[in-house]
Amino acid sequence: MRLSVLDQSPVGEGSSHADALLASVDLAQAAEEWGFARYWTAEHHASPGFAGSAPEILAAVLLARTSRMPVGTGGVLLPRYPPVKVAEVFAVLASLYPGRVDMGLGRAGGPAADYPQRVSLLRRLLGMDGSAKDGTAEDDAHRLVGAPAVPPRMWLLGAGSGSARMAGELGTDFAYAHFLAPDRAEEALTTYRTLLRGGNATDEAPGVLAVRVVTAESEAEAEALAHSVLLWRSRKDLGEDLPLPSARVARNHRWTALEAERASVRGRSLVWGTPDQVLTRLAELAKEYAVEEVMVNTLTCDPEDRFHSYRLLAEWQAATVGG
Template sequence: MGQVRRSNRMLGIPVSILDLAPIVRGATAADSFRNTLDLARHAEQWGYNRYWLAEHHNMPGIASSATSVVIGYVAAGTEKIRVGSGGVMLPNHAPLVIAEQFGTLESLYPGRIDLGLGRAPGSDQLTARALRRSLGNDGDDFPELLEELRAYLKPPSGVHGAKVRAVPGEGLDIPIWLLGSSGFSARLAGQLGLPFAFASHFAPDYLLPALDIYRSSFRPSEALDKPYAMVGIHVVAADTDEEARRLATSHEFQFLNIIRGRSGQLSPPVDSLDGVWSEYEKSIVRQQLSYSVVGSKQTVRDRLRQIVSETGADELIAAGQIYDHAARLRSYELLAEVARGE
């Protein structure tokens, strides 16, 4: 890259990127991966703290289903930025496999890999069946799966050591994050003394209660001596408020399709969704996307200051579902300028 990373701070906290690797209408997954790497390289230059990718299955508009593979691709194409999962859905996988995958990533790119874990399936019931996941599983076994995974990553102990070992993975210092959109993972993260990330970019209603649960239940650990909470937001920034609102219609239409039980690739923006959605649907979409920050640099700055003040976030992680790649780059460039106080 040949460029020095600059500090990326807003009100004293770092800002990161959550890339959903969108497949836009008229393009392919290969195009999505090229855009992901291009964005990651720019993010490194602009001073973002970390670059995460998320596990979703059976979604024609998201290319990051093989999350650890894409993480390796991004880490190989960058130099310093932390790269990780936001997140891997642990109940979809054997803990040993995740330990080996992320042990491999950490061995290849030491000191740069994050392992963010969720307990949702990241899919529908039919896809869960295809993943060989029990349809009766409601995520209640997540603490046991997490304990097994963490055991594989610990240094060997005892005279003979464990009979099943994660190689590579064993003894590696891979930061584990718990992700969630409710109080379950918030409480577990607090009890275990792990960092916690909340998905307020699509589940805003429980954000503040979950952060309260996390902080009140926190117990110091080897990982952390005090709580560390990252808040997920959706950001669409442009040179004017009007242009940002237009770009944001792609994400709004995508979310409208989700509540209608449909899926598809990310659509081009339109001037307005009036006539496409009902007033009821509009209210649902706007409520669920209430932590979407849409506007010019000044508008984004004002709203982010408000969010940081409301939540006491230690870090922000921003998704940005924007159809045009150049506009997406510009959005993250503006956000980086806001984060640096420019």
């Protein structure tokens, strides 16, 4: 099981968006040294709790500050932008950092009726559709001038079967957001793999699972951090979008019945505990959904707690593999 990072650049109470972005830079550099497989930056807008409104720009900074690890977006909300602009941005990144750029795409953020057409055009612009470089005049008209020699790796992201189906039909990579809709993961990944294989069974199990995780050295510390995440998430579900509360605030909070109900629902998709407990659960999820890579998404009020959580996972996994 490989571990990767999905970074939403969380903003804790009392901190600024700039603080969160700088913390993401620090975390990415450390994640490469710790051996994480890849690092993705997310896109959110007008959010008090998330700082990453331009994931491709943050990804560019992280590519410059790292040297080996694939870096990308998880993801660019394609309905918000002209495909040619997205193609140009990723062409520049892939030209500067060949073989290290992941182009993760999401269908949220705007009207999505033409999302499949946007994805197809993006693939053609970047020469990712399999057509020959010396193709027809029509092909050449839809290929970006200055397309990179090594295109970015395209990933479609989703929390249901729509993007899974499209990824399978196009033959692209697919990442499933388990932390948003855990109950639909099996259906989505099965749909993706069936279409990707043309209905033929193989031993390969493509696809990545993104899981929300909090870990600490003790169960009590991990539980306190988990309660912070669940308080933030329950408030968000009920229309109150705020920065991440501290563990102290969560501990002293008097939960309403509606908040408690939402926390109970969201708690089913949060993995928390000591690093050995968390890694055991992640291995179970990887086996259940037949994935070889799990993207870890950790939210905390204090960037140091998030840094520590990822470091513990990396160290425990390294010790397990080494042992």
